[in-house]
Amino acid sequence: xxxxxxxxxxxxxxxxxxxxxxxxxxxxxxxxxxxxxxxxxxxxxxxxxxxxxxxxxxxxxxxxxxxxxxxxxxxxxxxxxxxxxxxxxxxxxxxxxxxxxxxxxxxxxxxx
Amino acid sequence: xxxxxxxxxxxxxxxxxxxxxxxxxxxxxxxxxxxxxxxxxxxxxxxxxxxxxxxxxxxxxxxxxxxxxxxxxxxxxxxxxxxxxxxxxxxxxxxxxxxxxxxxxxxxxxxx
Numbered sequence: 001x002x003x004x005x006x007x008x009x010x011x012x013x014x015x016x017x018x019x020x021x022x023x024x025x026x027x028x029x030x031x032x033x034x035x036x037x038x039x040x041x042x043x044x045x046x047x048x049x050x051x052x053x054x055x056x057x058x059x060x061x062x063x064x065x066x067x068x069x070x071x072x073x074x075x076x077x078x079x080x081x082x083x084x085x086x087x088x089x090x091x092x093x094x095x096x097x098x099x100x101x102x103x104x105x106x107x108x109x110x111x112x
Numbered sequence: 113x114x115x116x117x118x119x120x121x122x123x124x125x126x127x128x129x130x131x132x133x134x135x136x137x138x139x140x141x142x143x144x145x146x147x148x149x150x151x152x153x154x155x156x157x158x159x160x161x162x163x164x165x166x167x168x169x170x171x172x173x174x175x176x177x178x179x180x181x182x183x184x185x186x187x188x189x190x191x192x193x194x195x196x197x198x199x200x201x202x203x204x205x206x207x208x209x210x211x212x213x214x215x216x217x218x219x220x221x222x223x224x
Contacts, residue, residue, distance in 0.1 A: 002155070031210060042199055042214030043156060056209050091155050098210025099146050099203045103155030 002026075004104035006092050012110045013082055020078045021107045025094030032075050033101060034067055035091040036060065043091055049075060082111045116200045121219045124190045132185040132218055134200030139180050142205035146212065147174065147185045149196040156199065156214075159185065163205070195222045 003026040013019050025032050030051050035043035046065070048056040051072035061067075064082075069075040079086055089108050093101035117135040124130040136145065146161040160167055160174045162183075167174040173186040187194055197217040203210065 002157070004155075033211060035212075042197075042217055043212075045211045045213065048209050048211055050208075056211065093155070095210065098208065099144055099161055099212065100158050101156075101210070101212065103157065106155050 002102040002104065004092060004094055004102050006090075006104040006107050008107060009105060010108045010110075012112065014112050015082060015084060017082055018078065018080045019082060019109065020076055021090055021092075021109075023075045023077070023092030023094075023104060025073075025075070025092070026102055027073075029094035029096050029102070030072065031095045031098070031101075032069055033093045033095075034075070034077050035093065035103075037089040037091060037106070038087075046077075079109075082109075084111045087111045116202060116215050118198075118200050118215065118218045120216065121221065123221045123223060124187075124194075126192060126222055126224050127189050130187040130190045130194070130220065130222075132187075132198050132200075132220065133182065134184070135182045136200070136202055137181045139202055140204075143202045144205050145174065145176060145180075145183050146201040146203050147172070148199045148201065148212070148214075149194075150199070150217070151193075151196045159198075161203075190220075190222045192222050192224060195220055 005024045032049040034046040037043040049069040089106040093103040095101040147159040148156040150156045175184045199217040
């Protein structure tokens with residue numbers, strides 16, 4: 001257990017539905033990241049928060065995706081109008097220092 | 113983003129040392145070399161990182177070539193729990209984001 005928790009651990013949804021994932025980072029960590037990982041591939045960076053500010057977004061993050069980190073604590077990642085191609089593991093990580101990230105266990109999304 | 117090249121897979125015997133190579137010929141002067149590993153069904157885990165000098169910690173050692181175009185992660189005595197995908201990552205030192213760009217990694221199998 002790294003101290004980063006994610007909820008839910010698994011989510012099955014139908015195409016076109018909206019889903020929201022939550023990440024609770026290690027409490028003193030001001031940096032928070034979201035990544036996506038598909039089977040057999042390494043994780044891909046999606047977005048980065050420093051405290052409550054979203055400072056970087058990948059081109060992978062289409063306009064159906066939105067992430068927030070109100071008050072610089074927990075974060076949510078919402079996917080609207082899910083597609084089958086969104087099926088993946090969504091990983092959250094937090095850190096105090098660049099590059100030394102603590103990852104959560106991930107949320108596995110299956111879109112039917 | 114600077115790219116790394118790793119073998120797809122390696123095998124080791126339990127209790128023997130393991131040397132995991134990584135080539136990064138396009139590394140720039142400010143890029144840090146990070147290693148993460150991912151055990152089955154878990155999020156990635158930080159292992160070690162360095163800039164120019166060799167580094168040791170309780171998990172592993174990192175040997176960096178003098179020209180910095182390659183590095184080697186050394187596990188001194190492999191155990192069955194070390195079976196994982198090992199990722200060699202270059203992180204831009206000039207960027208405050210700290211995001212990690214993962215490649216395919218090396219899948220390490222440890223035989224009893």
